Amino acid sequence: MADDLILLNLWSSPFGMRVRITLAEKGLDYKLIEEDLSNKSPLLLKMNPVHKQIPVLIHKGRPIYESLITVQYIDEVWRHKSPLLPSDPYA
């Protein structure tokens, strides 16, 4: 599982923490790569070429970025594990 999920992050990022909390709620293993934002890695530049920002979640080689979208993605892919939203939208 960890090979399928990689998180490009910076420990102090509140946006990254949002994604890390979601991964923890789902009980998902992942490889964490800490970025140096003053010397961004080729992987970060390849995976988020427009904004060049962390966090970026890489799932099966495909990047997901923008932390709220990433939270929604995780919740939808692993919907059977600790759903973050109620199944009844009104609830």
Ligand SMILES: N[C@@H](CCC(=O)N[C@@H](CS)C(=O)NCC(=O)O)C(=O)O
């Ligand atoms: N709207 C983005 C914000 C991400 C963001 O601002 N990341 C910062 C770190 S907290 C960053 O990568 N800054 C480096 C840069 O902009 O060059 C999200 O929710 O993911």
